[in-house]
Every structure is written in structure tokens, then in C-alpha cells.
Amino acid sequence: MTNNIILSKLFCFACIRKSYALRREYYLREKNVEKTCMPLRISTVLFIALMLLLQSNSAVSHAATPETPFSVIWITDTQYLSESHPTYYDNLCRWIVYYAETYNVKMVIHTGDMVEDEWNRTQWASANKAMSRLLENSIPYCWNAGNHDYNATYWIGNEYTAFNPEVMTEKPYWLGDAADGQSTAVHFSISGWDLLIINIAYQADDVTLAWANNLLDAYPESHAIVATHVYLNGTGGYSVQGKENPEWPISFRDTFLDKHANVFMTLSGHYNPTSGSRNKVGDRHELMFNRQDRNGKMGAASLRILTFDIANETVEVKTYVLYADQFLTDSNNNFTLDTNFFNSAAHEIHSPTPSPSPQPTESPSPTPPLEERPLFLYAIVVCAFFAAIGAAAFLLRKRR
Numbered sequence: 001m002t003n004n005i006i007l008s009k010l011f012c013f014a015c016i017r018k019s020y021a022l023r024r025e026y027y028l029r030e031k032n033v034e035k036t037c038m039p040l041r042i043s044t045v046l047f048i049a050l051m052l053l054l055q056s057n058s059a060v061s062h063a064a065t066p067e068t069p070f071s072v073i074w075i076t077d078t079q080y081l082s083e084s085h086p087t088y089y090d091n092l093c094r095w096i097v098y099y100a101e102t103y104n105v106k107m108v109i110h111t112g113d114m115v116e117d118e119w120n121r122t123q124w125a126s127a128n129k130a131m132s133r134l135l136e137n138s139i140p141y142c143w144n145a146g147n148h149d150y151n152a153t154y155w156i157g158n159e160y161t162a163f164n165p166e167v168m169t170e171k172p173y174w175l176g177d178a179a180d181g182q183s184t185a186v187h188f189s190i191s192g193w194d195l196l197i198i199n200i201a202y203q204a205d206d207v208t209l210a211w212a213n214n215l216l217d218a219y220p221e222s223h224a225i226v227a228t229h230v231y232l233n234g235t236g237g238y239s240v241q242g243k244e245n246p247e248w249p250i251s252f253r254d255t256f257l258d259k260h261a262n263v264f265m266t267l268s269g270h271y272n273p274t275s276g277s278r279n280k281v282g283d284r285h286e287l288m289f290n291r292q293d294r295n296g297k298m299g300a301a302s303l304r305i306l307t308f309d310i311a312n313e314t315v316e317v318k319t320y321v322l323y324a325d326q327f328l329t330d331s332n333n334n335f336t337l338d339t340n341f342f343n344s345a346a347h348e349i350h351s352p353t354p355s356p357s358p359q360p361t362e363s364p365s366p367t368p369p370l371e372e373r374p375l376f377l378y379a380i381v382v383c384a385f386f387a388a389i390g391a392a393a394f395l396l397r398k399r400r
Contacts, residue, residue, distance in 0.1 A: 066191040066311070067311060069307050069308060069309040069310075070105075070106045070190060070307070071103040071104055071105050071106065071306060072108070072109060072225075072308070073105055073107075073108045073303050073304070073305055074108075074111070074227075074267055074289060074304040074306060075109070075110050075111075075300070075302075075304075076113070077111075077146070077269045077270065077272070077290045077291075078110070078113065078114055078127065078130075078292075079113040079116035079123070079148050080116060080292055080298070080299075080300060081298070081300050081301060082114060082115045082116060082123040082127045083120075083123050083126075084297060085301070086130070088301035088322065089130040089301070090126075090129060090130045090133065091301070091322060092300075092301050092303065093134055094133055095303075095320075096133075096134065096303070097133055097139055103307065106188060106190065106195075107140045107173070107186060107188065107195075108140065108141035108142075109141070109197060109199065109225075109227050109267060110142070110143040110144070111143075111144060111199070111228065111229055111267055111269040112146025112147075112149060112199075112201070112228075112229035112269060113146030113149060113292075114131075114143070114148075114157065114163070115148060115149060116148055118148060118149050118151060118156070119156070121156070124156060124157065124159075127163075128160035128161060131162035131163070132162045134162075135162050135167075140173050140188070142184045142185070142186045142199050143163065143184055143199055144182065144183050144184065144199035144200055144201045144227060145179075145181075145201040145229070146201075146229040146230075146269070146270065147202045147203075147229065147230070147270070149182075150182060150202075155179070155180060158180045163181055165181040168184070173187060173188045174186055175196075175215065178204075178207070178211040178212070179201060179207075179208055182201040182208070183200050183204060183208050183211070183212065184198075185197065185198045185199070185212070193223070193310055195222065195223050195224075196216070196219045196222040196224040196225070197224070197225045198212050198215055198225075199227045199228070200212055200226065200227070200228040201228070201229065202228070202229040202270075203230065203245050209256055213256065213259075213260075216260045216262065219262070220262060221262070223262060224262045224263045224264065225265045225266070225267065226267075227266070227268065228252070228267075229268060229269055229270050230248070230270040230271075231249050231252060231253075231268035231286070231288070232249070232266070232271075232278070232279055232286050232287070232288040233249075233271050233288070234277055234288070235277060236286075236288075238250045253281070257281075258281070259346065260346060261342060262342060263284060264285065264339055264340075264341045264342055264343055265287070265315070267289070268287070268288050269288065269289060269290040270290060271288060271290060272290040272291065272292050272299075276288050276289040276290070276332060281345075282343050282344070282345025283339065283340065283342065283343040283344050283345055284343040284345075285315075285337050285339060289304055289319075291321075295323065295324075298323050301322040301323050302319060302320065302321045302322060303319075303320055303322070304317060304318065304319050304320075305319075305320065310341070314336050314337065315336070316335075316336045316337075317333075317335050317336070317337065318333075318334055319333035
């Protein structure tokens with residue numbers, strides 16, 4: 001509750017005491033019922049209207065800001081676990097299930113490369129077994145295909161329950177998918193605060209990007225995270241040397257991400273410096289994380305916990321290594337991001353000319369929070385309240 005609301009309610013309580021004092025004076029006199037009772041009745045109605053107005057503002061302001069922090073867990077590049085260490089993959093998901101309540105986990109994001117070889121059904125079975133731990137325990141999750149998960153003509157991930165979009169359509173948070181589950185999207189709300197997460201497959205084509213673009217346009221008021229397999233590289237840049245389309249990350253940034261102000265964060269994997277990397281474009285935080293090559297290719301048995309504190313506008317990032325049973329404490333793996341969950345610099349970054357202003361629409365404007373509600377509305381109610389009290393006081397004194 002804001003200070004303005006508290007002060008306003010204290011003021012109202014003082015007003016109601018004055019109103020009841022006048023009522024007491026009137027009833028003690030028991031004179032001129034019709035002349036004195038009406039102003040008092042009006043004052044009481046106006047007081048109730050003012051209190052309801054303030055209460056509704058309090059509810060709107062409170063609903064838009066969850067008081068309890070919540071977490072999103074991020075895993076990535078588990079292909080060596082599926083190939084050679086399936087028990088660690090399974091235990092990684094078991095750990096998430098076990099600590100879901102502790103960290104108030106609302107979503108698990110996998111940024112791709114679930115398997116080492118897209119054709120290997122043994123690896124897919126291992127990945128499916130591990131991720132099914134989340135499915136069976138009602139832990140929400142989403143994913144995108146990495147370069148090891150599919151090629152131009154081959155994708156069998158959707159044949160496995162944990163990666164089957166038809167199974168996921170039953171989930172309340174599920175928005176949809178593209179290319180038979182190579183890209184996915186989820187959406188959930190906490191106390192009126194909306195989070196949209198779109199996972200985009202490795203170097204996705206124009207059809208998939210159009211699908212993702214339409215989702216962002218359809219949810220302009222939702223705070224959005226875009227996850228993909230390859231975007232930020234190991235040094236915080238965008239080059240993808242030797243890949244099918246080395247310019248894809250830059251094009252993705254300039255023609256897709258920078259067009260949407262509600263995208264406040266990106267997550268990506270693929271590259272594997274121990275420290276990860278991060279960048280900031282306008283007010284959009286861009287994070288890269290991947291430990292797959294560490295400790296005899298067991299490194300992907302690690303996860304990041306992103307804890308969202310909406311009231312304080314921060315995201316705390318912690319990195320946990322399962323096989324060592326420890327949290328990493330260095331500044332590259334344990335840090336806090338300051339964010340307003342909105343990229344106010346969108347449309348201006350990397351753009352040769354400013355984007356045109358959006359045209360006004362006929363749709364009704366959303367109810368503004370208390371701080372933005374025109375003050376004259378309160379002034380009118382308060383002035384009318386005092387006018388009614390003044391009239392009542394005047395009539396009472398006139399009868400003396």
C-alpha cells in the first residue's frame with residue numbers, strides 16, 4: 001500500500017469523526033429533520049464513495065505487484081547427460097521437484113540441446129525420462145530445440161511425452177508451439193503480474209519468428225522473456241562463426257527483439273565458458289549460460305535460479321552445481337540484476353530512424369494505478385464532502 005493511500009485513509013477517518021459529531025449534535029436537538037438530515041446523509045454517501053475509490057486503487061496497486069518473490073529455473077545443453085550421464089539428468093530434475101516449493105518455482109526453462117544426436121532414440125529416452133519428472137509432478141516447463149536436437153529434415157523430440165505439444169496443451173500455462181514443438185511458449189500470472197516466455201529453436205526460420213512475433217504483439221502488457229539456443233556468445237557478443245547463418249543473432253536482435261518493449265530479458269546457451277556471459281541492450285538483460293564441458297562432460301548437471309522480486313525490481317541469479325552439491329559464489333555466477341521488467345529503449349536501439357508512434361485506438365484505457373489517477377477526482381469528492389458537512393453545520397447553528 002502506498003503512502004498516499006495511507007494518508008488519504010487517515011484523512012477520511014478524521015472526516016467521518018467530524019460527520020458523526022454533527023449527527024450527535026443534530027439528534028440531541030431533534031429539530032428540523034428534513035433540513036438538517038439531508039446534508040448529513042449526502043456527506044455520509046460521499047464519504048463511502050471516497051473510501052471505495054481509495055480501496056479500489058489500493059487493490060489495483062497491490063494486485064500488480066506480487067509481494068512474494070518467485071523463481072524461474074534455467075537448464076541447458078544437457079546433451080552429454082542424455083548421452084553418457086543420464087542419472088545426472090534425472091537427478092537434476094528430481095532436485096528441481098524437491099526444491100520447487102522452497103524457491104517458489106513457477107517455470108523451468110530448457111534452452112536446447114536436450115540430446116547429442118538428433119536421431120538417437122536412446123538419448124531421447126533418457127531426456128524424456130528426466131523431463132517427465134517435471135511433468136509428473138506438475139512443475140511447469142518449456143523448451144526449444146538446439147542444433148543437436150534436429151536438422152532440416154529430422155526432428156523426433158515430439159514423439160516423446162515430455163516434449164509432445166499435444167500433451168502440454170492440457171496445461172493452463174501453455175500457449176502453443178511452432179514446428180511440432182521445436183519452439184514453445186508459456187504464460188502465467190501472479191497477483192495480476194503477467195510473465196510471457198517464448199522459447200525459439202536454434203536459428204529459427206521466418207515462419208517461427210512470425211509466430212513468436214504474433215505472440216508478443218498479442219500480449220503487449222505481459223513482461224516477456226525470450227529464450228533461444230544460440231544468441232549471445234561466450235564474450236557477450238553476437239558472432240556465430242562457422243555456423244549455418246552467422247548473421248542470425250544480429251538479425252534476431254535488430255529485427256525481432258528490439259521491436260518489442262516488453263522483452264526485458266533473453267536467455268541462451270550453446271557456448272560454454274565456465275563464467276557464462278551477459279550483456280545489456282537498453283533496459284533488456286541478455287544472459288548466456290552453459291557448463292556442459294565441465295568435469296568430464298557432467299557440467300550440464302547444473303542450473304540457474306532466477307528469483308524475481310517484483311516489488312524491489314530485481315532478479316537475483318544463483319548457479320547451483322548438482323554433482324558438487326554447491327552454489328557458485330563468484331560474481332559471474334552469483335549476481336543481481338536491477339530491472340523495471342520493461343525495455344523502454346526498444347525501437348531506438350540499432351535503428352537508423354525512429355519508429356513511428358503508434359496510432360490511437362478506440363479500445364478503453366486500462367485503469368491507471370493510484371499515482372497516475374487524476375487528483376481532481378479526489379478533490380471533487382473531498383470538496384463535496386466538506387460542503388455537505390458545512391451545510392449541515394450551518395443549518396444546525398441557524399436553529400439555535
